[in-house]
Amino acid sequence: MKYINEKESFQEYMERFRQNFLESDTYVIWGAGEKSKKIRERLPDNILFVVDNDKKKQGMAIDGLIVKSPDALKELKENNIKVIVAVHAYMDIFRKLDEYGILEERYCNYREWLLIGDYFLKGCISVPEVSFIVNNRCTLSCKGCIEYIPYTENKRDFPFKEIKESFDYFFQYADYANDVVVVGGETLLYKDLAAVLKYVYEHYAVTGHVRNISIMTNGTVMPDENVLQALKLYDIVVRISDYKNAVGNKNIVDKLLTIFSQRKIKYQIENHFSRVEEGKWFDMGNPLKCRNMTEKGLREHFDKCAVACWAVWDSKLFNCNGVRSNIANLGAEGEPDNDWCDLRTDSKEKFIKYYLGYNNKGYYKFCNYCNGYGEYINKTSLLPGEQMQNDERG
Ligand code: SF4
Ligand code: SF4
Numbered sequence: 001m002k003y004i005n006e007k008e009s010f011q012e013y014m015e016r017f018r019q020n021f022l023e024s025d026t027y028v029i030w031g032a033g034e035k036s037k038k039i040r041e042r043l044p045d046n047i048l049f050v051v052d053n054d055k056k057k058q059g060m061a062i063d064g065l066i067v068k069s070p071d072a073l074k075e076l077k078e079n080n081i082k083v084i085v086a087v088h089a090y091m092d093i094f095r096k097l098d099e100y101g102i103l104e105e106r107y108c109n110y111r112e113w114l115l116i117g118d119y120f121l122k123g124c125i126s127v128p129e130v131s132f133i134v135n136n137r138c139t140l141s142c143k144g145c146i147e148y149i150p151y152t153e154n155k156r157d158f159p160f161k162e163i164k165e166s167f168d169y170f171f172q173y174a175d176y177a178n179d180v181v182v183v184g185g186e187t188l189l190y191k192d193l194a195a196v197l198k199y200v201y202e203h204y205a206v207t208g209h210v211r212n213i214s215i216m217t218n219g220t221v222m223p224d225e226n227v228l229q230a231l232k233l234y235d236i237v238v239r240i241s242d243y244k245n246a247v248g249n250k251n252i253v254d255k256l257l258t259i260f261s262q263r264k265i266k267y268q269i270e271n272h273f274s275r276v277e278e279g280k281w282f283d284m285g286n287p288l289k290c291r292n293m294t295e296k297g298l299r300e301h302f303d304k305c306a307v308a309c310w311a312v313w314d315s316k317l318f319n320c321n322g323v324r325s326n327i328a329n330l331g332a333e334g335e336p337d338n339d340w341c342d343l344r345t346d347s348k349e350k351f352i353k354y355y356l357g358y359n360n361k362g363y364y365k366f367c368n369y370c371n372g373y374g375e376y377i378n379k380t381s382l383l384p385g386e387q388m389q390n391d392e393r394g
Contacts, residue, residue, distance in 0.1 A: 024082045036086035086110035091306040124175040133313040135185040139220045144281040150388040152329040160192040169315045169343035173351040188221040194230040201234035219253040238267040243385025283380035285371040302363035306374030316340040319357045
């Protein structure tokens, strides 16, 4: 389903998407959660009903729309009704829609609908989320780390000047970002963190280009006074991963919650977003071990992968953090024509294409070193925060 078509430019693809998905009169939304809210707001009169796997939501009404079981889609015969899938792991849902006999030209994912929709209908580029990477130093060494910290030799803080440039180049393309996340490594180890937060707040939040700013932390580092003041002053949310079951007394989450409550700093405990099932991470595998897949195999592998983690590093936009970590942290060269959008030189169409997870070859070189993300492709799991021992690197 990932776009790869040598006979059609991405501009032509977007035009076909516009005719197919933006000019429809009637839609069904898959997903009754937050992700579908924006779609519901945009299409107040055009949604037939909503479906959701969660049995507790079925039968309820949201925004005046009835929530049904996905089985209701089996009855959906009319070709003009389009399905917008508004869940994170949308590739898994696409497979279900295939099973229901719904043709590919009748369903799309919500990000694509919103982003291409804004581009055509409002003439702007508006992204839901993007992360800016500030370092690759960390206090932990997690087996399932998508930054590949346990395999990283050259651990460092990325220069503040480069990070400012990354913001500036990014917002030459994107008019709006709903959520900007500042992340590492362990973000709180970054020496210029307060200055980065001030920069993004003053240059992009105050001006209305960014709605929410947050930072991630692994719950093992106490922020210094400068950072505490910046978090409060710039209304930043601290997203805390709580790995207490895996890292023992390195974990200081309780102390962090106390100080954030006292200082009225916003925080949230992260649900572990890479989970296979409640409380588990996908095991992405050893990044140094090649799977020796053929070109065809790589395209199929990529096609099944549900990854979508937008990261900016060195003024380059990546759609897969594994690909970025392989280059930034493990020193791989990467493929400039295929692995990223260069924010210094590439076109707006390429920016949209890469943000949406498409590329030129139908896979990234690093897919050959990765188990993939999502239940459809990856059945292996790890305990969140499980630590790597020295002799396990392979
Ligand atoms: S806390 Fe673990 S997963 Fe997060 S960056 Fe550090 S090593 Fe990686
Ligand atoms: S298979 Fe791995 S490297 Fe390839 S896109 Fe998915 S997560 Fe990224």
